[in-house]
Amino acid sequence: MVSQTFRNSSYSTSSASSDDSSPPSSPSKRTSLSDVASLFVKMRHLKERSRAHHIVSTSGDRPQTHAALQGAGTTAEQIDMELNDVYNCSGAVDTPKLLRASRAKLMQQAKYLNGNVLLDEHGVSWHCTIRGPKNQREREGKYRVHIRYAASASRSSRPDPQRPVALDQARCVPGLMTVLPSRA
Template sequence: MSLFASKTTTTTDKTPPSTPKRKSRVLHFRSKSDSSKTSPSPPTSPTTEVAVTQPSSPTKRTPLGIAEVANIFVRMRRASDKAKNNKSWHIQSSSGPAQSHPGVLEGASELREIVTHRDVYICNDGVNVGQLLRATRNALMEDAEFIGANALVDEQWDCTICGPRHRRSGSFKVEISYSAAATRSERADPHKPIAIDKAKGVPASQSILNTLDRIHLESTNRRHASVAYTPFVAYLSSKIVLSTIKSDKL
């Protein structure tokens, strides 16, 4: 019995290792394979913080008051009135190039002297440019007669009407410049302006309040006209001599 028992004991010593040890090895092997299959994670880039500015809310505008709105309308009214006064109440007209009355030019002498005249009229209510042109031409004709001439040729005039700031109650300032060549002619002077149909006025009843610059310009014209006085006197004396010779022959 002892021998059998010893044999059994020897056989029991040669048994393989227990199963728990194997399980531990298998588990350890699996853990290594799983770790090798996992891919390496990419390197993380440093995060940059971007400051985002939110749009500011629009500021609330305070509504305009009644006084401010009224002030704006008053300024607009003044600006429009000023523009109208600058454009509408400056009326300009001109005769154009120098012209002559046909009858006077045919019998006019070649000896001529340039005379000029400028008048400034202050008119109320309306402006009759034709009447003012006649008055200025009559003054120019007086200057021509002072130097011995009896007619005007190569006439030319310019007229500018400056309107009042307030149309309802105001006066007009009218500037007329008239120039011509004083000469002797066998035909009588018509005593009327040329190209009177081109005159632009203000339709209303005209009343002349004052006339400016006439006396000063008349004296200026007379001083310049004194230079041409001698040729006209010689011209007149030659006419008289010729007429006496003809009468003696008859």
């Protein structure tokens, strides 16, 4: 008997709410063009503020090749290659070590293509962006490092120097670097 009364009362409540089947009222204020424009301005300021935590370094504007590989001894056939690497580091960033690791990966790909040297003949050889912690008080911060390395694989009778060009241009974060495993 109690359950039947409960059903009747719940049925009557639901039937009362079914009479009010109009959609919810929409806000009366409409978005104007000036509101949208101010939103884009705010987004641009946030983007500029977030880039303040970035450290950017590059090998330069001109293409570069190691002095030992210039001139005779290299084949005219070249295969353009590009590598994009992301490293997660803690504590500091040693950019030359990360550039060497990226270049070694690119050299491994060149060996698969029957190349034994890397000639940096097109565009910027390497570009590195370090995204630091947004909280400057955090000394042991986590950094995300994006490295773009572009080179051409070729064959040469001379040995490859095994180091990136323009390492003096690399900017670092001082301290002890720990490379964290990337999330797969």
